[in-house]
Amino acid sequence: MSNIATLEIDGKKYEFPVVVGTENEVAIDIDKLRGETGAITLDPGYKNSGSCKSEITFLDGEKGILRYRGYSIEDLAGKSNFLEVSYLLIFGELPTAAELTKFENTIHKYTLVNEEMKNIIDGFPKTAHPMGVLASLTSALTAFNPKSVDVNNEKEMYEAVCKTMAKFLVIATWTYRKAKGFPLNYYDNTQGYVENFMQLMFGLPTEPYQSNPVVVDALDKLFILHADHEQNCSTSTVRIVGSSHAGLFASISAGVSALWGPLHGGANQAVLEMLEEIQKNGGDADKYLAKAKDKEDPFRLMGFGHRVYKNFDPRAKIIKKAADDVLASLGVDDPILTIAKKLEESALEDEYFKSRSLYPNVDFYSGIIYRAMGIPTEMFTVLFAIGRLPGWIAQWKEMRVNKEPIGRPRQIYVGEPLRDFKPVDKR
Ligand code: SDX
Numbered sequence: 013m014s015n016i017a018t019l020e021i022d023g024k025k026y027e028f029p030v031v032v033g034t035e036n037e038v039a040i041d042i043d044k045l046r047g048e049t050g051a052i053t054l055d056p057g058y059k060n061s062g063s064c065k066s067e068i069t070f071l072d073g074e075k076g077i078l079r080y081r082g083y084s085i086e087d088l089a090g091k092s093n094f095l096e097v098s099y100l101l102i103f104g105e106l107p108t109a110a111e112l113t114k115f116e117n118t119i120h121k122y123t124l125v126n127e128e129m130k131n132i133i134d135g136f137p138k139t140a141h142p143m144g145v146l147a148s149l150t151s152a153l154t155a156f157n158p159k160s161v162d163v164n165n166e167k168e169m170y171e172a173v174c175k176t177m178a179k180f181l182v183i184a185t186w187t188y189r190k191a192k193g194f195p196l197n198y199y200d201n202t203q204g205y206v207e208n209f210m211q212l213m214f215g216l217p218t219e220p221y222q223s224n225p226v227v228v229d230a231l232d233k234l235f236i237l238h239a240d241h242e243q244n245c246s247t248s249t250v251r252i253v254g255s256s257h258a259g260l261f262a263s264i265s266a267g268v269s270a271l272w273g274p275l276h277g278g279a280n281q282a283v284l285e286m287l288e289e290i291q292k293n294g295g296d297a298d299k300y301l302a303k304a305k306d307k308e309d310p311f312r313l314m315g316f317g318h319r320v321y322k323n324f325d326p327r328a329k330i331i332k333k334a335a336d337d338v339l340a341s342l343g344v345d346d347p348i349l350t351i352a353k354k355l356e357e358s359a360l361e362d363e364y365f366k367s368r369s370l371y372p373n374v375d376f377y378s379g380i381i382y383r384a385m386g387i388p389t390e391m392f393t394v395l396f397a398i399g400r401l402p403g404w405i406a407q408w409k410e411m412r413v414n415k416e417p418i419g420r421p422r423q424i425y426v427g428e429p430l431r432d433f434k435p436v437d438k439r
Pocket of ligand 1: 244245313370
């Protein structure tokens with residue numbers, strides 16, 4: 013591989029350095045492109061543009077590979093736990109037992125959320141979508157933690173990481189409690205992080221709460237599978253907001269808003285709503301496949317397709333297996349799972365989907381497991397956010413520690429040329 017790329021514009025040749033990554037990914041460094049040629053690149057949706065060099069996550073869309081800090085997603089989902097994987101993503105190494113204990117104990121220092129935050133959540137109607145409430149509450153945390161973190165002070169950064177992991181989990185569950193009219197629960201420092209999610213969500217002051225170990229194990233695995241995914245829409249949002257040196261809570265809040273979209277994290281809710289609609293209309297999966305292929309119909313097969321995975325999403329494979337296991341363990345026989353499998357089977361045999369490399373993604377089966385766990389559909393994307401939080405933190409930290417420049421893309425103007433102002437009586 014040559015370390016120089018040559019570009020010819022108007023008969024003049026220009027040379028630019030070539031960057032080769034750990035896994036032999038190749039990029040052309042165009043840092044000096046405009047200065048030397050006067051031209052910029054144009055790449056709507058950044059399908060061909062790298063925004064940064066990163067040491068956090070590697071994925072290969074053609075081979076269906078996903079690794080966090082070099083460890084395969086299959087190994088981590090099968091052998092690790094969510095808090096350990098969070099530590100790995102954020103600090104770069106799997107923690108020793110002592111480091112993991114310190115991480116959890118430091119998180120425990122911050123699990124109380126300022127009581128005045130309850131006045132903020134009380135301002136929302138019960139009908140508010142949990143993702144909108146979560147984005148607002150996350151940003152509101154800045155008001156109660158105004159000192160921005162010195163990213164070059166390791167201890168300060170460590171404390172800010174633990175504070176974010178602690179408070180985000182609590183306020184995420186408050187969005188559900190508020191919608192149900194339930195009292196807002198407190199984190200229990202004697203329980204684990206994922207156990208706490210369940211008791212924060214479903215614990216009632218009127219009776220003791222016992223979480224189901226099958227559910228906790230499955231949720232832990234799901235959070236691992238959602239923990240990071242290199243420069244996806246919401247993570248790129250967190251990085252670009254943080255590049256202006258906005259605080260960590262403000263940047264995470266922006267990431268929550270980006271994840272909410274049905275083309276991104278909101279797809280897990282949209283998949284369940286789609287499957288329920290198919291079930292309501294007699295379970296005719298083929299009718300919906302036809303809608304998805306009809307260019308006149310805005311309907312898309314939610315949970316299918318991916319910007320990067322053009323073979324299969326390794327997370328979807330793991331989640332599909334987990335869906336069978338969890339529903340069997342819980343004794344749940346959900347016809348929706350049968351409809352999902354039929355839909356997948358038909359799509360994978362259909363020329364339209366095959367020719368466009370459209371396969372099930374992480375969102376296709378996750379909602380079926382959440383539903384079996386008793387998680388309400390409108391909370392599915394909140395669970396995606398809880399899983400993605402360590403990835404957002406890790407990416408924000410890497411961007412700031414590496415002193416990346418403020419994000420400011422260029423454009424090509426195609427509007428009106430210069431024209432004279434017309435007074436209103438002449439228009
Ligand atoms: C996530 O980036 C990440 O890593 C994201 C994520 C993460 O972990 O952060 O993996 C999480 O967001 C997963 C994706 C969840 N979204 C959905 O399931 C929504 C449904 N899928 C799509 O809307 C779509 O596939 C995207 C948005 C995921 C990807 O869109 P692209 O890469 O921009 O592809 P495209 O829109 O250019 O589509 C290419 C072709 C088009 O047809 P033609 O114009 O070539 O004829 O494929 C078609 C599209 O119409 N197509 C679909 C389709 N997805 C793409 N047709 C029907 N159903 C679909 N789901």
